[in-house]
Amino acid sequence: MYMLLLILLGVIVLFTTFMTKPKKRIHHRLVSLGLLLVVVGGSGVYESYQGNTSTGDNPRQSVKTTTDSSTDLSKLNYQSDQEIEVNNNKPTFTSSDLNINNGAWQSFTNLDNLNRAVRADALLNKGLMPTAKREPLYVNPTGWHNKKLKSGWLYNRSHLIGYQLSGQNNNPKNLMTGTRSLNSPEMLKHENDIAYYLKQDPNNYIRYRVQPIYRGNELVARGVQMMAESMDSQGSADGQVSFNVYIFNIESGVTINYSDGTSVVNNN
Template sequence: MALIGTILLFATLYWFWRLHRRYRGRQWWRHSWPAIIALLVSFSILGTSDESTQPTVKTKTVTKTHLVTANNDKQLTALQAANRASASSLKQAAKKLSSSQQHIDKLKATNKQAGATSTTAPTKVNSDHNPSNTTLASKTYNGQQTITINQNQPAFTAKELSTSQGAWQQYGNLDSLNRVTAANALLNQSLMPKAEREALNVRPTGWHNKRISSGWLYNRSHLIGYQLTGQNNNIKNLMTGTRSLNDPEMTTYENQVAAYLKESPKNYVRYQVTPIFKGNELLARGVQMRGQSVGSNAVSFNVYIFNIQPGMTLNYTDGTSQVSH
């Protein structure tokens, strides 16, 4: 539009010049009224064009309103209460974890004092120094229920410590008198049970149980504890053991092994428990327990635990008993 107005303006001015020359001195303006109209039109066009080129600025007012409602207040209160509950729960969990760690440390200290662990001794690879079952059966109880064997060295061979086959467990067949024999395993976190233990119903040899002043005289003692493999009513893994043999003596070592296995799924412990019978007796004289962590000496023990109960005289031939005099 601006271009058209400009062209029309110059054309009109030219028209005026031509009229002025033609009608000089003869009131030329009387003949120029059409040119005057054209001039006004050109001015009008140019004025309109100037207005159209001006940018239009639109202003928009945005109003943002934040409402704090009663519902928001309730949600905020609920979140604050949940945070307080979570903080309380975390404190309780931390307290429980600290208590468990203190218990484990206490067990380790007790085991170490009794010769159950040796953090400095190297892993033995020679089993020649382990005494025979006959030699162990001939040992006499002199007031100390747990004694160390082979200077507390488990003495597993390099082959016995191999992890090439992964975790495993093996239970010896019952002998001709239906007595349990040795139980062996390469323990790992993968073997540990996920379910609660069920009640036991196996009757091992020498089972003549009765109540005494401290409770039941005998327990159905697992050779390899339930917490390590999940084996429960396995007749090849249960023997008649006194309450003191089962707990605290054997349990102390089992707890130490379990604590180490729970530390990492990469931890392995070579483990063996052998019931020691004398001649044709049906009640074991004791058990030999050997344990060795693979690749470290975090767990390392070789002990013999006498199958005795303070205040009781046991008949190892058949498992009957009487109060000591």
């Protein structure tokens, strides 16, 4: 406000000087004073504007953390974002992966030599979605050492492909030990987007892949990679659901021993 007043005062001085035409010496002094007031006021306004844009008065959209598709995800350590984009959030399915000629299907890789869930693939369609109520889970995935926290249980039996999409429930090939935050809200928000899309049209498809990422022989995954690509009835990608993300299997305030699933609650 004060800077604007200086500019206004400078303009008034200049205007008055040129209108009244005082003696030459006074004229020069008044012109110099008027110009000085305008320059000082203008500089103050500019600095104020710069300060506002840098402190958030003119916010920019935040950039989501991303990693290259060739990155070994098992070597990544959690920093600040539980979910990061892979390959700029673009799925890496091939044209044959996106073939819909055989209709909807789902496939679960056999457990590995440590009995860990490995990968789930599917061409999802509304026809695969269950109508029956889900039964209680009883299968314990590898590294299942659950613990009650103040905010709830540390772990969930996390489906690779959510029950609401596949009808698969107590399938050991489709279950991993996941933290509560990994399961919900992180994985669930993507599953809900997929479910919504499939319900809009029974001829819609989504190519889907979910893969736990382990480090060496650890029994609990460090995270999970999820990819999805939506397609219309002609098998053409429509971009309505399209993502490639990696979600860290962490829980705030807890240190997890990924080798066996035991954990320590941090007191600080």
